Amino acid sequence: MFTFDLFWNALVAGALLGGFYAAVSLGLSITFGQLDIVNIAHPAFVILGAYIAYMGNEWWGFDPILTGLVAAPVFYAIGVGVYRFYYEAFERRDDEALRGLAFFFGVMFIVEVVLIMAYGVDFRSVQAPYIGGNWEIGTIGIPTRMFVPCMVSIAMFAAVYTYLARTFTGRAILAVSQDRLALELMAADPVRVKQVGFGLGIGTAAIAGALLIIIIPIEPSVGRLYIGQVFAIVVLGGLGSISGTLVAALILGVAESLVSTFYGPSWAPAVAFSVLLIALAVRPQGLFGR
Amino acid sequence: MAIELTVEGVEAGYGTVRVLHGVSLNVREGETVALLGTNGNGKSTLLKCIMGIVRPESGRIDVEIDGEKIDLVGLAPREVVERGIGLVPEGRRLFPRLTVEENLTLGAFRGAARALLSDNLAFCFEAFPVLAQRRRQLAGSMSGGEQQMLAIARALMSSPRLLLVDEPSVGLAPILVSRMIAKIKELKDEHGLTVLMAEQNFNQAIKIADRGYVIVHGEMALAGESADALRENELVKQYYLGTDL
Numbered sequence: 173m174f175t176f177d178l179f180w181n182a183l184v185a186g187a188l189l190g191g192f193y194a195a196v197s198l199g200l201s202i203t204f205g206q207l208d209i210v211n212i213a214h215p216a217f218v219i220l221g222a223y224i225a226y227m228g229n230e231w232w233g234f235d236p237i238l239t240g241l242v243a244a245p246v247f248y249a250i251g252v253g254v255y256r257f258y259y260e261a262f263e264r265r266d267d268e269a270l271r272g273l274a275f276f277f278g279v280m281f282i283v284e285v286v287l288i289m290a291y292g293v294d295f296r297s298v299q300a301p302y303i304g305g306n307w308e309i310g311t312i313g314i315p316t317r318m319f320v321p322c323m324v325s326i327a328m329f330a331a332v333y334t335y336l337a338r339t340f341t342g343r344a345i346l347a348v349s350q351d352r353l354a355l356e357l358m359a360a361d362p363v364r365v366k367q368v369g370f371g372l373g374i375g376t377a378a379i380a381g382a383l384l385i386i387i388i389p390i391e392p393s394v395g396r397l398y399i400g401q402v403f404a405i406v407v408l409g410g411l412g413s414i415s416g417t418l419v420a421a422l423i424l425g426v427a428e429s430l431v432s433t434f435y436g437p438s439w440a441p442a443v444a445f446s447v448l449l450i451a452l453a454v455r456p457q458g459l460f461g462r
Numbered sequence: 463m464a465i466e467l468t469v470e471g472v473e474a475g476y477g478t479v480r481v482l483h484g485v486s487l488n489v490r491e492g493e494t495v496a497l498l499g500t501n502g503n504g505k506s507t508l509l510k511c512i513m514g515i516v517r518p519e520s521g522r523i524d525v526e527i528d529g530e531k532i533d534l535v536g537l538a539p540r541e542v543v544e545r546g547i548g549l550v551p552e553g554r555r556l557f558p559r560l561t562v563e564e565n566l567t568l569g570a571f572r573g574a575a576r577a578l579l580s581d582n583l584a585f586c587f588e589a590f591p592v593l594a595q596r597r598r599q600l601a602g603s604m605s606g607g608e609q610q611m612l613a614i615a616r617a618l619m620s621s622p623r624l625l626l627v628d629e630p631s632v633g634l635a636p637i638l639v640s641r642m643i644a645k646i647k648e649l650k651d652e653h654g655l656t657v658l659m660a661e662q663n664f665n666q667a668i669k670i671a672d673r674g675y676v677i678v679h680g681e682m683a684l685a686g687e688s689a690d691a692l693r694e695n696e697l698v699k700q701y702y703l704g705t706d707l
Binding site for chain 1: 513515538539540543544548549551555556557558559560564567568569570571572573576600616617620
């Protein structure tokens, strides 16, 4: 049954959901979209970030977003280490295509199993003043637990976008997968550039994880549910386009929300792949692909 | 303030194939030196050795910058660029999915060039007005001539003391080759650039070269001390000008 009240509510809820999806996809947009590294472990790092936000909240009562911000530099360092290993073990020997994929698959399971051993498979959630609040604008409800993550996500996008567009290392990250030797002829070290880029991508997972656990309770294996969505978003936005990722995430969030409101929630997971298939048929380079 | 490049007895190749059999040359401050030879004689390989892209099996490559002598053999390409030597590579090697301006800005990645970014950008846009008009266009969507200009401008963004140019004429219409050569001469005359240019188009290269070398089968067949000496040389006539001996 269609009413405009339902429609506007679904639209707003979808945009907020899309804003959150953007946060989860941003890291992959850098590591896969810019650096050409098929990091399927990205959602696992997001879950790890969510558990760290949970620990900070459970043990010391820290705000999850604050914990995410503090954890981000640590995740950056983890990302640098993971890339370093990936480079020495696979990329340097041109083995990255299949073995690299298996490597990230393994990383994903290791993260998941460690979390299961530490916390079991029960769902965990956090406490924060903005969880449970609701604003009413006319007949449209805006839950603060969706609104706050969406705003944090957009701020994170703005920061990363500015970094990539305005700094020398940031611009080198945009160039490194296009021509490695040419980048060396600009006096840049491609390995170091990719290392910074990968660290940055994993760093965003700390914050995205905090946003995830604000929105919904989690358990260690839910990361796998997001693999399809985040890859769909990054490809739909156009590989190599950070702003395309944000737009694609918003489109997917709105589409999922509309479908789930008017056709039932069981259809929502099909939306990501339908949108992706249509996009690939009509515009294979993605919405903002160069 | 002077730069001098000296290459001595360099032997190099790829795998078991040896391309250079002991070549020597030198380039002094303010000169434009042409490295002449037809395809497959080792011009590009020699430039790659200087840049650290190909490691010579033997021989010396030194550069003397303001009295300080630096051994270039064994340095990575980025370390050679950091020391003030820029390369306009064969095939241009632009970043096709970045804009003209982003390509140029990356050219200033070198530590010594970062502070000069806006000055150098203004200089490149003045020298190549078409790049200013197309600053927001993706490099990969431009014509061959425009891409070659961008490749030269990008190398200039690093404020090189010595510029190596590999085959600027390849893939360009004859009219564009003349313009490109004229532009390199203008840059050299007005800004005191030191240039080593590998080129197979003898007639164009000789227009701007102060002197030149002819490389045949990986050996220096001739070192001409002036453009005229090269033009009058029998070997050159035989190889390039189609004149029977």
